[in-house]
Amino acid sequence: MNLKKLILPALSFAMALFVSGLLVAFSDSNVLALKGQPLEMISKAFATAGAAYWALFRGSIFDPQLAQDSFIQGFYPFSETLVAASPLILTGLSVALAFRAGLFNIGAQGQFIAGAIGASWVGFTFDLPVGIHVVAAIAAAMLFSGLYGGFVGLLKARTGAHEVIVTIMLNYVAGYFLLWLLSTTAFLRPGRQDPLAPEVGPNARLPLLFGSDLRANFGFIVALIAAAAIWWLLNRSTWGFRFRAVGANAAASRTAGISVARVTTSVMFIAGALAGLGGAVQILGSEPAMTAGVGGSFGFDAITVALLGRATPIGTVFAALLFGALRAGGLTMQASTETPLDLVLVIQALVVLFIAAPALIKSLFRLKNVDAGETVASKGWNG
Structure with a gap:
């Protein structure tokens, strides 16, 4: 896999995170309560989405709170990621x-x-x-x-x-x-x-x-x-x-x-x-x-x-x-920010949606010479 083939998956993942962040932010009642104050609403929305993704990171890669007792223990979330990924x-x-x-x-x-x-x-x-x-x-x-x-x-x-x-x-x-x-x-x-x-x-x-x-x-x-x-x-x-x-x-x-x-x-x-x-x-x-x-x-x-x-x-x-x-970070995200665990499934679904529609990503980011690769939707299988 060359670097050009990584561009579309990376952009697809970024778009999935962006859209999911909007869903997190605007499903929060505290954000919606500021609809008469657009600047405060946008600031609160960014803070809410950021907190959710920070919790996702702490639950899947490294948790500074766990590292207070032992630095190695701080990587317990990453260990759980490897367990789920294997x-x-x-x-x-x-x-x-x-x-x-x-x-x-x-x-x-x-x-x-x-x-x-x-x-x-x-x-x-x-x-x-x-x-x-x-x-x-x-x-x-x-x-x-x-x-x-x-x-x-x-x-x-x-x-x-x-x-x-x-x-x-x-x-x-x-x-x-x-x-x-x-x-x-x-x-x-x-x-x-x-x-x-x-x-x-x-x-x-x-x-x-x-x-x-x-x-x-x-x-x-x-x-x-x-x-x-x-x-x-x-x-x-x-x-x-x-x-x-x-x-x-x-x-x-x-x-x-x-x-x-x-x-x-x-x-x-x-x-x-x-x-x-x-x-x-x-x-x-x-x-x-x-x-x-x-x-x-x-x-x-x-x-x-x-x-x-x-x-x-x-x-x-x-x-x-x-x-x-x-999968590993979803539970921490739910416990820390009260974000529904179903959001993790939404992120996965959005990643697949954008991956399965490379033409959409290429048009959004005005990409011309990027290999879209093969997808199940575009290649199919032998019947």
């Missing part, structure tokens, strides 16, 4: 990789759950040595979710079933299968009636990055390694060339001798494995006991992350960090 990077890579091959993977949510099931089962069932246990849990998660995603690719390759419809349906299958699984004796924690699995063993936990006081764990490093691997796959390998060729023009690729069916199945297997790795990071890192809500909205947020990241590994990492920061 599974988002992996699920975002899942969607981005499929998109580069001309596929639209809406099933990252179900694949995430499949990976979480695999990691949790290995994590609490077996008692393996340190290192081996966590690797085994990750391998099981990637295998379960890879097969779950690869099944979609196989259906599309053999029968022409549309991956969007199939993956949406498999999201429901995974969610309800998890609910049933947590009611069985194999997964329900002994002595509990609510859907809660046993915690994974200590040897299966991902090591912490910054000590026991901060929750950031090795899952973030795993996500960065995965992003580097996908970058290499797409840009430096023969298989990556085939993926991109099929994504650009499946008919021409077939004429050139590339097996579109094999590419489709392989891409969906790898995409599923990436999403499942996100589920493993969640279980082995920050949420060691699997619940019915383990998937959260990671799989669906991944679509937005991949879109914001222009379906590139590097862009996906930065987009996931942004969304992780919004």
